[in-house]
Amino acid sequence: MDNASRPRMLTLFLxxxxxxxxxxxxxxxxxxLMRKRFSEELGWIEQDEMLDMIAIGQSxxxxxxxxxxxxxxxxxxxxxxxxxxxxxxxxxxxxVLTLISLIYEAFISNKxxxxxxxxxRAGVAAVIADVVWTMAGNIAKKxxxxxxxxxxxxxxxxxFFKAPIVLxxxxxxxxxxxVSGVASRKEAAR
Amino acid sequence: xxxxxTLYWAxxxxxxxxxxxxxxxxxxxxxQVVETYHWLDMATFTDLVTIAEMTPGPIALNAATFVxxxxxxxxxxxxxxxxxxTPSLIIVLILARVYSAWKDKAAFQGVLGGLRPAAVALxxxxxxxxxxxxxFGEGERIAPDSVDWVxxxxxxxxxxxxxxxxxxxxxxxxxxxxxxxxxxLILEAV
Numbered sequence: 001m002d003n004a005s006r007p008r009m010l011t012l013f014l015x016x017x018x019x020x021x022x023x024x025x026x027x028x029x030x031x032x033l034m035r036k037r038f039s040e041e042l043g044w045i046e047q048d049e050m051l052d053m054i055a056i057g058q059s060x061x062x063x064x065x066x067x068x069x070x071x072x073x074x075x076x077x078x079x080x081x082x083x084x085x086x087x088x089x090x091x092x093x094x095x096v097l098t099l100i101s102l103i104y105e106a107f108i109s110n111k112x113x114x115x116x117x118x119x120x121r122a123g124v125a126a127v128i129a130d131v132v133w134t135m136a137g138n139i140a141k142k143x144x145x146x147x148x149x150x151x152x153x154x155x156x157x158x159x160f161f162k163a164p165i166v167l168x169x170x171x172x173x174x175x176x177x178x179v180s181g182v183a184s185r186k187e188a189a190r
Numbered sequence: 191x192x193x194x195x196t197l198y199w200a201x202x203x204x205x206x207x208x209x210x211x212x213x214x215x216x217x218x219x220x221x222q223v224v225e226t227y228h229w230l231d232m233a234t235f236t237d238l239v240t241i242a243e244m245t246p247g248p249i250a251l252n253a254a255t256f257v258x259x260x261x262x263x264x265x266x267x268x269x270x271x272x273x274x275x276t277p278s279l280i281i282v283l284i285l286a287r288v289y290s291a292w293k294d295k296a297a298f299q300g301v302l303g304g305l306r307p308a309a310v311a312l313x314x315x316x317x318x319x320x321x322x323x324x325x326f327g328e329g330e331r332i333a334p335d336s337v338d339w340v341x342x343x344x345x346x347x348x349x350x351x352x353x354x355x356x357x358x359x360x361x362x363x364x365x366x367x368x369x370x371x372x373x374x375l376i377l378e379a380v
Contacts, residue, residue: 098264150307
């Protein structure tokens with residue numbers, strides 16, 4: 001990667017802090033933004049490895065954004081990196097929610113706030129559409145039928161049939177394991 | 191002291207058993223906070239869900255901070271957040287080591303090969319839910335006559351800006367919120 005710079009602790013901290021402080025919509029929006037920042041903008045992590053971290057972060061229990069930030073920090077700078085990264089992710093909610101919980105009745109019933117939140121959803125949807133476009137494109141580009149079929153099936157199961165996410169991840173991990181087993185046996189037979 | 195410990199333990203369990211991110215954590219938080227310990231009544235919990243989704247950052251951490259502040263002030267919010275993060279730190283750091291040790295093993299690559307498309311599908315599913323909410327409103331009746339044209343235009347322009355000019359996603363989200371709010375307020379005033 002030509003735009004790669006050397007990973008720095010302060011940049012790691014400030015990047016996750018900014019993403020956590022300004023990203024509305026929770027883990028599914030935060031994690032793609034981490035990919036954009038650390039893979040595309042900073043070039044610290046290969047696209048495929050970042051996608052691995054996102055997949056592992058979703059499969060482990062706990063907040064997805066927290067899990068992914070731990071994986072990211074650990075990969076870049078070991079245990080210290082993991083702690084710095086999780087701190088950067090946790091500080092904004094601590095500050096914002098502590099303040100809001102003091103005035104939350106006024107916050108929740110404020111008409112301008114409600115209008116702003118509703119209006120911003122269109123922007124959040126556009127951001128996710130953009131990252132899904134890129135991420136799904138990367139998977140489709142490899143022209144292997146199994147991952148493309150899994151992606152479509154997992155989407156239908158979760159969005160249309162409201163399947164439990166744990167089951168979908170277990171099934172996909174198992175299917176991936178079986179498909180790769182069949183593929184390597186075919187290769188060995190040749 | 192015991193209240194602080196109880197708070198830690200309650201959110202430790204939330205972090206340990208929440209698979210699939212913040213929205214999966216909310217029912218677990220309700221169990222702990224409303225049913226088991228009676229820290230919040232159901233009406234306040236409903237407000238909590240709204241606030242956790244309206245504010246930036248991981249939804250589970252937003253909820254933990256809110257409950258912690260209500261129960262035991264600033265120390266409570268810090269303890270609840272740390273409780274929610276502790277299981278992630280333990281489990282994900284183990285997974286990070288497993289990942290770096292087994293990254294090149296065929297069987298592990300097979301499992302990851304299945305999880306990667308699933309991870310993209312989950313992000314896409316969350317994105318479609320947000321898009322439907324943004325473009326058709328709370329009722330979620332998907333029909334041409336219930337389209338919010340302001341939101342649809344904002345979505346299209348935001349996506350175009352993201353794809354063409356590579357503007358930062360956070361800037362785009364906040365700008366969409368500001369522009370959308372301004373248009374709504376002007377339309378109402380006219």
